Amino acid sequence: MQSTQDSIKNSARVTIADVAREAGVSKGLVSFALNDRPGVAAETRTRILKVAGALGWTPSLRARSLSSKRSFALGLVIARDPEVLGSDPFFTSFIAGVETVLAPEGLALVLSVVPDEETELQTYRTLVTDGRVDGVFLSDLRIDDARIQCLADLGLPTVTLGRPDQPSPFPAVSIDDxxxxxxxxxxxxxxxxxxxxxxxxxxxxxxxxxxxxxxxxxxxxxxxxxxxxxxxxxxxxxxxxxxxxxxxxxxxxxxxxxxxxxxxxxxxxxxxxxxxxxxxxxxxxxxxxxxxxxxxxxxxxxxxxTPLVWGRAAAITLLGLIRTGSADDVDLPAARLVIRGSASVPPPTEH
Amino acid sequence: MQSTQDSIKNSARVTIADVAREAGVSKGLVSFALNDRPGVAAETRTRILKVAGALGWTPSLRARSLSSKRSFALGLVIARDPEVLGSDPFFTSFIAGVETVLAPEGLALVLSVVPDEETELQTYRTLVTDGRVDGVFLSDLRIDDARIQCLADLGLPTVTLGRPDQPSPFPAVSIDDxxxxxxxxxxxxxxxxxxxxxxxxxxxxxxxxxxxxxxxxxxxxxxxxxxxxxxxxxxxxxxxxxxxxxxxxxxxxxxxxxxxxxxxxxxxxxxxxxxxxxxxxxxxxxxxxxxxxxxxxxxxxxxxxTPLVWGRAAAITLLGLIRTGSADDVDLPAARLVIRGSASVPPPTEH
DNA sequence: CTTGATGCCTAAACCGGTTCAGGCATCCGC
DNA sequence: GCGGATGCCTGAACCGGTTTAGGCATCAAG
The missing domain is CATH 3.40.50.2300 (Response regulator)
Structure with missing residues (x-):
């Protein structure tokens, strides 16, 4: 019976229950130990961790998402004509910067490219009702931007790229252009x-x-x-x-x-x-x-x-906002002029 | 008591259990009705759907993910120097094309930008153990590409952008360049x-x-x-x-x-x-x-x-692969020459 | 009038974690 | 020696769906 069970176990996922059984403790305690929470004896904690390692336990993101009501992902919605978008390298660099922060934390980036603002608002709503993301980056700020209110209503933690022209409940990560x-x-x-x-x-x-x-x-x-x-x-x-x-x-x-x-x-x-x-x-x-x-x-x-730097900063700020409930505005170093050949003295033949 | 419950319910999520109670049926039957599965009387089905609509029920993606072991998301991992990446509008257009297919289906795109191949392989592994995606697009095919084997080992449904130079278990969506x-x-x-x-x-x-x-x-x-x-x-x-x-x-x-x-x-x-x-x-x-x-x-x-078209086709193929377990290769119309001003007759002063 | 198949439905297990109420020792001060 | 605080741990509920085993009618076939 046991050997049968063993061979079955091979093909199945190692769960927290397996770890608990093997370590001789309860499921709950394993969860506590794994999340570095107080109330676990040091010796017990190390034993649990050792067992978890030996069994090759990996947390199930899906189960964690369900019970903790988080999704471990951040969202970016881009509303631009794809044609225009392609010529602008801003987002790819920005995303690369975001990734440098997200990847080590085990977080993912959910990206949406939508054709217009109405679809964008709808996308935010869907992201929230689906619980797809824990927060979003708001880019391409507009005058009197309807998205701010929408996101505030949705209660979705947000970082704005730049400081809006209206009262905003969200931290802004800006660069002085x-x-x-x-x-x-x-x-x-x-x-x-x-x-x-x-x-x-x-x-x-x-x-x-x-x-x-x-x-x-x-x-x-x-x-x-x-x-x-x-x-x-x-x-x-x-x-x-x-x-x-x-x-x-x-x-x-x-x-x-x-x-x-x-x-x-x-x-x-x-x-x-x-x-x-x-x-x-x-x-x-x-x-x-x-x-x-x-x-x-x-x-x-x-x-x-410096979109890459901007991405990093925005990601760090958004994570802080999500984890602590609040975050300060960040002002990146002002963009500086890079002098090359396309500007020179004006033509002398001017009257 | 009931009014209290009502006011509490307002702030809480409407679950399948609420629908079941309201419709006077069991949770299971609601699930069946909502998923268009046989075994539900037509009249009961419409009643359940009506109640669900009235209550404003929305499926919980997280719960669905856990029990159905799907994630309702597709992945794209890009391994390029961000600097190089920015100048290449391919991906933004490709992604826009993918989105046209994903958005109506309620699927999301998980994007990763990684610095090198080793990180890329690791990212695929993480995506799988986290159950973050149901399938991925494999782009920038390389000679003797290690990623094919890696993805095959991981058992992750994949569509390759272009036909690999090696035996591949995955459908290819190609354009003749x-x-x-x-x-x-x-x-x-x-x-x-x-x-x-x-x-x-x-x-x-x-x-x-x-x-x-x-x-x-x-x-x-x-x-x-x-x-x-x-x-x-x-x-x-x-x-x-x-x-x-x-x-x-x-x-x-x-x-x-x-x-x-x-x-x-x-x-x-x-x-x-x-x-x-x-x-x-x-x-x-x-x-x-x-x-x-x-x-x-x-x-x-x-x-x-035509990266946009390519994105659409790849997304459709990948969805087909995931849903039916197999998909055919797709060959897009060959890329054609667009004649503009940068090519003309050679200089006459040639000896 | 049985038997068996079929259609509709329920109850409960299940996915794999988190969280909370409470039990039992142990240690403290009085 | 006793009440209370503290530390460690268990059991069970819970998140919100899916899925399976099985119950009960109904109906056709034998």
Whole structure:
């Protein structure tokens, strides 16, 4: 009978009950010992641990999830057109940063890519009712963002990537991007540019409008007026259109500050196509310092973001929030300008 | 007492037991009715469903996971340097395609980004012992890929992206990329190029070596010898290096076929930096048709991949495999050449 | 009128953990 | 020597589903 049982056991999962029987204690005590909780004699605890190790016991995530009402996973919902998404390396790096924190803790990342905001809200609701995640990262903050209220109503622990423009019950992990934009403007002004334009991101998105404000402020501070601004939706196509419009004017700007690298790269492409030399005829700066920035010609002068670091910080903050119930805002070091070849002195032939 | 219970119930989850009590049947029968299983009278079934709807019952994924030993999630493990990963829009589009299948089914995608292969294998093991996923997508197939055996040993349902070079127990969802490379070579040969080089991807990766073979075959078929080949690791940096080496030769090629768009874009950058005009002095083709390809200058002639479609197909196949225990290989339409401005007739000044 | 099959349903075990009430010693102070 | 606190441990309930064994009618076949 026993040998039969043994051979059966081989194919079955080792449970906490097996450990308890083998160690001669109760199931409950095994659970206590395994979770480092007080109320277990030191000697008993080591014996239980030894037995568990010998038996090759592994906790069942599923059972743990059910009884502890946790899921040991974090969620990230991305609402973007897949086409646009692909060109933006932000998320892959961000996720890689998140993983460096999650993996050692045995936590998983649940990722959703959805087409629009309505679906996104629905996805959050599903994640909660399914108990799929213990918390989420909220990215791509928008002006008057409906998702904040939605997540607050759902009671889902959340960390926002950036500080919302509205009262938010959630900790924010932010990186100051206005500084980098200001630096770009100062850099260009210092090179002698006076007609500097800005290809802004979407004004509906917080980082879009913030960068745009930073641009205007910096222009004024430099005594260069408000500067021409073209608003886009952050897509490459829109960036290219904006560049075409700016450069086709009777008196085009001598420098363009783009709100993102993909748009800036498209801008360089448009300039070249129009026969406008970069940086001789027009200087161009970007934002993000994506890998391509180094490898196109001329290499892109841009503001270096650090999505990997951001991911780490956000993950650490979210874990803290989940475990302790509260977490402080985190401010990452401001993004700095990386000077390369796409920005130079303005053309001398200016009247 | 009842009103007290009612108010308590408000804050608690509606369980299958509540439905059973309200409908005047047993828990088991409710489960049967909810899962469309035979053995429930039609009238009883509708009554149970109505009660469940009225009570706002939602199945507990966690409880379902525990008892049914499924996790209702699929996994994707990506082993790449995050830096390299960011420039490659493949995965984001692929994931978006996967999501279109998963979301309506109420399934989730668990994503891992790991730094190296050893960690990747460990991640698969963890996913299995944790019962975190019901199946995985295996991407970036390598020559003599150790992961196949690992996944087979783990008994984890898997779909491979592409057909492995070894016996594999898993269904493969493939797209023929050799055709596109051949088309590229024929296109260039047709334009009059005779010295065509290939910047290959990693020879350790299946799609790298396959494209390289396709290049060589196509060259021979066109009567142009083997063609010069430089192997890389698919990184942008390596692509740039390769282009620099090729173009700095005494007799540089008049056309370069790159194994990926990011490398091709870097190649165009290098050419411009060296004062080599594209396409006048050197023609360049890529592979993938990433969004940037359209927006750089000159616009990239490249082979159009369809990662979104691939994601959909892979997800459908994996679901089929999980549900029925087997699935057939799927062959997606071959990737086709997209002709843009980066490839043109070779320079006439050739001796 | 039995026998057996079939259809509908119940009760209870089960998945594998967590948690809580309480039992029994032991040790403390008074 | 006694009441109470403390430490260690057990047993059982619990999380919320799925699944199986079996009970009871009903109905067709023999």
């Amino acid at each position: 206005t500084h980098g934009i200001a630096e770009s403007v100062r850099h260009l002004a210092g090179l002698g540019h006076r007609r500097i334009a800005h290809v802004a991101g979407s004004p509906a998105m917080l980082h879009g409008s913030r960068r745009q404000d930073a641009f205007t402020s910096a222009m004024r501070a430099a005594g260069l007026g408000d500067g021409q601004v073209v608003e886009t939706d952050f897509s490459i196509a829109a960036g290219a259109d904006a560049a075409r419009r700016l450069l086709s004017q009777p008196q085009p700007p001598t420098a363009i500050v783009f709100a993102s690298d993909p748009m800036a790269i498209a801008g360089i492409g448009v300039a070249q196509e129009l026969g406008v030399r970069v940086p001789e005829d027009v200087s161009i700066t970007g934002f993000d310092d994506i890998e391509f920035a180094r490898y196109i010609y001329p290499a892109l002068t841009t503001v270096g973001a | 050799t055709h596109g490379i051949a088309e590229s070579v024929r296109h260039l040969a047709g334009l009059g190029h005779r010295r065509i080089a290939h910047v290959a991807g990693s020879p350790a990766m299946l799609h790298g070596s396959r494209r390289q073979d396709a290049f060589t075959s196509a060259m021979r078929a066109a009567g142009l010898g083997d063609g010069q080949v430089v192997e890389t690791d698919f990184s942008i940096a390596a692509g740039a290096d390769a282009a620099r080496r090729l173009l700095s030769q005494p007799q540089p090629p008049t056309a370069i076929v790159f194994a990926s768009d990011p490398m091709a874009i870097a190649g165009i950058g290098v050419a411009q930096e060296l004062g080599v005009r594209v396409p006048e002095d050197v023609s360049i083709t890529g592979f993938d048709d990433i969004e940037f390809a359209r927006y750089i200058y000159p616009a990239l002639t490249t082979v159009g991949a």
